[in-house]
Amino acid sequence: MAKGMYFERFDPTKGESLQILDPEGRLNEDLRPDLPGQRILELYERMSVMRLADQTALNLQREGRMGTYAPFYGQEASQASAAFLGPSDWLVPTYRETGALFLRGVPLQSLLRYWMGDERGMRVPEGMRVLPIQIVIGSQTLHAVGLAWAMMLQGEKSAAVAYFGDGASSQGDVHEAMNFAGVLKTPVVFVCQNNQFAISMPRSGQTAAATIAQRASSYGFPGLLIDGNDLLAVAGAMNEALAAARSGGGPRLIEMLTYRIGPHTTSDDPSKYRTAAEVDVQKPFDPLLRLRRYLGAKGLWNDGAEAAILAKARAEISAAVAAAEAMPPAPVSDMFDYTYRVLPPYLERQKSEYASFLKDEASRGGRHGF
Ligand SMILES: Cc1ncc(C[n+]2csc(CCOP(=O)(O)OP(=O)(O)O)c2C)c(N)n1
Structure with a gap:
């Protein structure tokens, strides 16, 4: 695939979207991004740990050992977009991005501690470019544009990546952020994880526009709709958008179409607004399943390898839980x-x-x- 082609080739205003690895794990060679097999394997492993960590967090909440938690089950490939940021790019997350933060390198014990209600969990390792989790819907997109503008003025060749959801796309803040970014050509990548729900509000009730990605054109920069359960599409789109932003090409919007399999948060009962059958329809599109199929067909994966990484993941997660729970409470001062x-x-x-x-x-x- 020639460089700089995904955004040009797939036009969301025409209903076009990018998929590179289909749900059966078949690769479209013409669209293959520059991502070595070993890296795909590595990311599959980290995504497996991420999924298990997410389930563990949910269980900890159910056992009364953690506060409210926002799971990302089903969104692991979109969350893995964080793996494509360079050290000098900024990650600007919402509460949904525990997986993205984990892949960025924020220690799992810190993330768990945050969800245990301890703000110190957001103290990221020195020098890591990550903003604290934003709960106020949409406002982090403004912060990302501000960061990007500052980097631009300082002559830095880095980008800021703002995460938000389909619900947030209706917020005035997101409109203002995109408008401002378009006018100033700030190096910002807007990543909309369209998981098809804003708590109980389905995507169909969110906007009459056919896609969220197509809005980019009205702000004067390129947008791309991708299969957000396809790690390779995520990789291709992120690398292209980041390269464009860092080299003065201005903002990009990527809509990652995915599905939230779990509840909105641990305080939510999704059976009130969607049926189990609706969720079952989405399960074959699982982002890990298709990677497993792809890697399996290449001879890079088998049940033994799966068991081994799950055992490793369990050990890593248990250690993080123990460390988070052993942390003394924050001083009241x-x-x-x-x-x-x-x-x-x-x-x-x-x-x-x-x-x-x-x-x-x-x-x-x-x-x-x-
Ligand atoms: C300004 C503001 N309004 C309302 C809320 C309450 N709220 C919390 S999550 C949420 C839904 C957001 O949905 P979406 O942007 O699609 O992200 P998702 O939770 O699906 O990842 C709302 C309305 C809030 N936190 N902030």
């Missing part, structure tokens, strides 16, 4: 220390009152430190 540079007197008073309360509590065997 954190609550006072990170909002004001100089604490207002009334908060200073509360802080010292609370410190003496905790001291008394500690003398009675309480466990919170200050």
Whole structure:
């Protein structure tokens, strides 16, 4: 496949979309991205760990060992888009991107800790270009455009990647971000994971436009609709969009069409708004299944290899859970220390009152430190 071709060749306004590996695991050689077999294997392994980590997180919540959690089951290939960012690109995530953050290199124990309700879980390793998870729908796209603009002004050849969902695409913030990005030609890649639901609102109720990708044309930059359950389409689209953004080609929008198999979050009951049969229809399109078929046909995969990586994944995840649960609670003083540079007197008073309360509590065997 010649460089720079996916966005030119597949026009979402004509209903065209990119698929490279079909659900049976058959590769379209003409469209094959520059991704060595060994790298595909490696990504398959990381996606398997990611899936197991996601299931573990869900179980931890059900056991009362974690707070609300937003699973990404079914979206592993779209989440793996994070593997194509370079070290100097920024990843700007929402709550859905636990898998993307994991692939970026944020330690799993930190991610679990975050979902256990500890903000310190968002303290990423020094120098890693990752913004904290955004819960406010759509506003992170503005932050990404700001980051991209700053990098552009500083002459850096890096991109910012903003993740958002089909529901977020209806937010004013997302419109403003894309409009601004188009005008200023900021190096930003908008990644819309269209998992076909915004909590209970199906994609059909979200917009009358045939695709979300086609909106890019109205902002003056290219958009591409891809099969978001196809890792190779994700790889091709991401590499092309990132290369364009980093070299002054302006923004790109990629709509990754996927499906949220699980609930919106652990507080949601999807049976209220969709049938089990509807979900079953989506299962054959599983992103891991098609990679397994592809790798199996190439002789790179078999049941033994699958069992071995799952055993490795279980060990990696158990260690992360143990480390997250062993972390002592955040000092209560954190609550006072990170909002004001100089604490207002009334908060200073509360802080010292609370410190003496905790001291008394500690003398009675309480466990919170200050
Ligand atoms: C500004 C704002 N409005 C409403 C909400 C409540 N809310 C949380 S998740 C969600 C749905 C978002 O759906 P989508 O953008 O498709 O992302 P997904 O959850 O499917 O990944 C809504 C409305 C919010 N967090 N922020």
